[in-house]
Amino acid sequence: MTRIAEHDSAWTSRAIKILDADAQRSGESHLIPMQLPGFPEIDFYFKDESCHPTGSLKHRLARSLILYGLCNGVIGPDTPLVEASSGSTAVSEAYYARLLGLKFYAVLPRTTSCTKIAAIEQYGGRCVFVDEPSAIYDEARNLAVREGGHYLDQFTFAERATDWRGNNNIAESIFKQMAMERHPIPRWVVMSPGTGGTSATIGRYILYKSFETELCVPDPEYSAFYEGWCEKDIAYRCQRGSRIEGIGRPRMEASFVPNVVDAMLKVPDTASIAATRVLSHHLSHRVGGSTGTNFIGLLWAAAEMQQRGETGSIVTLICDSGERYAQTYFSDEWLTQNSLDIAPDIARVEDVIATGTFNTDLLIAGQRRERV
């Protein structure tokens, strides 16, 4: 249970001003255009969320979750903040906790990349590790009780802490940035799920604005979202932890909103990592593993369009930078240690880019729900 913070409205309004001033100093993330030779009639765009001050799309969520706690009166001047995270959210929350002078604890799987751990500690956060990835939730909740703190609980609150109707959320930002393009309303937006909060925000915004855009959500190999969505089973569980950091969860998280999703894919880890490497090469800078999963989804959506003779645009996200994964997805030694042979999938991804024909060996499964 979250302790009710002593209500200190003067401190709360100072804290909100600090967060607003920080947002004022920051710019909007870039929307990077790209053409791929196999898809001459399709324009591709990558929203580069790695350029936020804390390096990922989670910069937006951390701000929203803390503002939500402040405006609910559950975060006061002496409230330690606690989060369960695979790393990126905790980095961003540690940054904001330091801005507000609050203690911050991150509960992380032991496999979290050392770069993220170093970033959390650099912002003054403390890391608590668990061996079993699904143990992060209970550990974080218990730690918040022991410390008299507030459990931010991104997996439950991501979808409601973000203002889905606009207020410069990521969806509104994408559609604004597309306004002067050849195909301003994307045919597809592609986003992989961690909390599911970003796909929920995008999917709701599409419905709210009555856009014809479809939302594709590619899930990594070890995750519950794909089967839970296909089988409409919110209790579905996946026993093994995801190897693609930031996405793939052992359970259908409460922040994942299944009914706004038009297509889901289940992407093997070799394909996600191969796509990470290929896209990094095309962009001339390294992107993270979840961006590789997004790239597989983008190629699938493009091939669907091409097959139906459609022209238009597709948008996806660069969720974070690959510099965080130099010791994992970009290390051949790590791949060997984890028995991951990505060479065949690299060739397949390059072939899809060149020919415009999707290779189904890049997927474990996929399902599309036609809109009526």
Ligand SMILES: Cc1ncc(COP(=O)(O)O)c(C=O)c1O
């Ligand atoms: C690197 C990375 N990519 C993608 C995601 C997924 O975003 P969301 O939690 O909004 O589903 C996360 C979430 O933590 C992440 O850290």
